[in-house]
Amino acid sequence: VLFPQAPRMFAQSSRNSVSPVLLLVLLGCVLCPLAQASKSSEDIRCKCICPPYRNISGHIYNKNVSQKDCNCLHVVEPMPVPGNDVEAYCLLCECKYEERSTTTIKVIIIIYLSVVGALLLYMAFLVLVDPLIRKPDPYTQPLHNEEDSEDTRSLATGPTLAGARANTVLERVEGAQQRWKRQVQEQRKTVFDRHKMLS
């Protein structure tokens, strides 16, 4: 028997459990291709380091073979010592199997650079363009340290909330941006000006 409250509870609990599940699925979609990046032939190698031996100088050998073939006999070619010395030489050599994922590296570096680029553009926009395109409002502040926050904050909220509460997306985004800017200003005052935190 379903209680009448059940749909509401289900909606609530499903809202609570749907968002983490959605996030998990999203994370999986991003991580899976990274984790199982196809092992292209240039991403595996067997590296054998052989020290100087008698009158032969030290050498490093690279070859892309699978893990079971990663030993001195398969990788060290051409063998610098005659046949009866091969075993003694190979005992000195150390072979290691290594793999990497070039796609992971490329994707991560490109993500990082794009985030840095986006932040730089946004900062340039906020410092240079934003004060110009906003209505020449004496109340809006550029990104500088200001000493008196109280009146400027109240003045800043005045014009933007005047009149009907505009619910268009642009107005909401602008409201959120204003709030964020005030928050950052407060933080900046606490850390940089008053040295109240994080010295």
Added chain:
Amino acid sequence: MDQKGYRRGSFQSATSDEDMLEIAGAPMDFSMADDDPPLDREIGGFPSYNGGGMNGTSTMMDFLEEPLPGVGTYEDFNTIDWVREKSRDRDRHREITNRSKESTWALLHSVSDAFSGWLLMLLIGLLAGSLAGLIDISAHWMTDLKEGVCLAGFWFNHEHCCWKSNTTFTDRDKCPEWKSWSQLILGHGEGAFAYILNYFMYVIWALMFSLLAVLLVKGFAPYACGSGIPEIKTILSGFIIRGYLGKWTLVIKTITLVLAVSSGLSLGKEGPLVHVACCCGNILCHLFTKYRKNEAKRREVLSAAAAAGVSVAFGAPIGGVLFSLEEVSYYFPLKTLWRSFFAALVAAFTLRSINPFGNSRLVLFYVEFHMPWHLLELVPFILLGIFGGLWGAFFIRSNIAWCRRRKTTRLGKYPVLEVLVVTAITAILAFPNEYTRMSTSELISELFNDCGILDSSQLCEYVNDFNSTKGDDLPDRAAGPGVYTAMWQLALALIMKVFITIFTFGMKVPSGLFIPSMAVGAIAGRLLGVAMEQLAFYHHDWAIFSGWCSQGADCITPGLYAMVGAAACLGGVTRMTVSLVVIMFELTGGLEYIVPLMAAAMTSKWVADAIGREGIYDAHIRLNGYPFLEAKEEFSHKTRAMDVMRPRKNDPPLTVITQDTMTVEDVETIVTSTTYSGYPVVVSRASQRLVGFVLRRDLIISIENARKKQDGIVSTSVICFTDYCPPLPPSSPSVLKLRSILDLSPFTVTDETPMEIVVDIFRKLGLRQCLVTHNGKLLGIITKKDVLKHIAQMANQDPDSILFN
């Protein structure tokens, strides 16, 4: 007693006060509130404890809805009320369990509620591991960007660029695809002009990275600077810092951490990784109601997230959990232990699958040798411990002095310039010396390395006697010229790192302390190890060596000395004990070296404690005046509660609110004319008998809301905090009932209670304030800030340095 009215604790119908006595375990005075008759109610109308989130007269269904948004939340820079939060969570859990018997949906809801903690840990581990992988790979690439660029694909760092090509045995760094800047610009890499050009490009890149880092921090998220661990310690003890663990702080900290590490500054990324992981934890908490609404539960999640952060920094899940337990957390219930371990494992596993170092290792300086050590070597290990303790104490003193100067003088007004100057000095001094030019993690990795026949670095240039080589096991050999060069270069590097780290830690970029301390210790250890090795080689006939170190034997391992030195210095600075040893032996993967590591860690902690009591994080907490009640120190003075409580003898009497005689206007006057964060509610001014305690924020929100939404509430309306309001003449305006925001069981002590017990109560229960009674009547109030000031006064420190409320 069978009072159905006051319901808290875990029993359905038993009285509340008896429960409190069991839980508190301290002699406290619980005067019965008033003489009103016990009230008969129907089941649905029980007010829960404090009514912080519950509306007193609503039905059970309204449990999940908040009556008033804002009631029960906290102001920025305030301390939370642990007892209230914990009891709210118990109530919520009880409601869900009770309701789970009603329908299948409710059962599913209760099951999902129980699993939400584990799901949250899984998400935190995944996110922290991915971010750590991103940080590692980007930092590696950008560090190498200062020296050159890879033609086969600009996203490869030096090692990956030369991965495919065949390098020679002696010159493992050179390959045709990697071009240094002078090679790119001039076409060749030799000569004085090429060297100067490389030098110039190195300094320019370093300056660019650090300038970008400090501009991003200043422009977008000023809370992202510094290490983060002192602030996280304070947050976990109950303090609220809004925005410190937010989205922008997470993004900016991740990005600028990579930039700061790549610019060659003497800082590490372990401390900031803990901050990043805690930000992930805080952001993911918003997905689950259970953790979003409850500040105490959220701190449990943050403890687990901190463990995940250390786990990905060192590849040490167990060490991470112990670090969270020992250094960072304040309340660490056993349930959190298992969940922290789960989060740390998931994070380590995620990082491993991203594979930042190309060989399935989590940390760059994983050590794989297992050479035995001899008992007589404990003497140099203890010497390293003493060095670590001395350096730790010296570093803490000088760093705090420098940070205090930055806080109080004009130096603090130019943060960007300061970062640029320090970067310039670091880069200019670091480039000529090969050991400071490489990144600090690589330096540590090379110092930890045991020299074998396969190594050809300068540090391993020993005089080889080929006739006596038996396979891989090399005996102690005489040092070649390369080793001597390496020794004095390392000594110069040591001096430079010791001094430059003092000015680097605490700058306005994300900066960690673990790697620089380990580097200092590793250099000192390696120097001592090589000295011991040469001593044993040239004087193997001395009495101390002859027993165990004969000629041709491999007895001294300088790599082990480097490890022990690193542990000693890290222990001297942070005063970690168990977590340090566990992290170090998880790094080495072997149990053989536990005894040397423990000996060095203990010695360094004793020496450092003899010089100065606090570790670096506690010293920074005290410098910034955070309201952190130290849980490890004993309070041993004989003062009593009446000496600490407010009001003092000459102060005006305590500001109280009466339970049913004050009007809205009176209360508003009190609230606006004083700045206290809460007011006791008494029966009447004459009797001063305690009813409860009400918080300022709840009062303001409720009164504002009542004025707007309820009919008939005007300035002359009477506020009534009890259930039974006194009848008023019909012409008077309607009564404002604020029973639901009143905390009916505030903690009280008598005025003769020794302060030892009061401090203990504050610590163990996480109180914000405690009321003081005398002969059953309310006399005064002690807040956490008063306790902290009193402790500071007793320790002859400056009581005015406690800044926050």
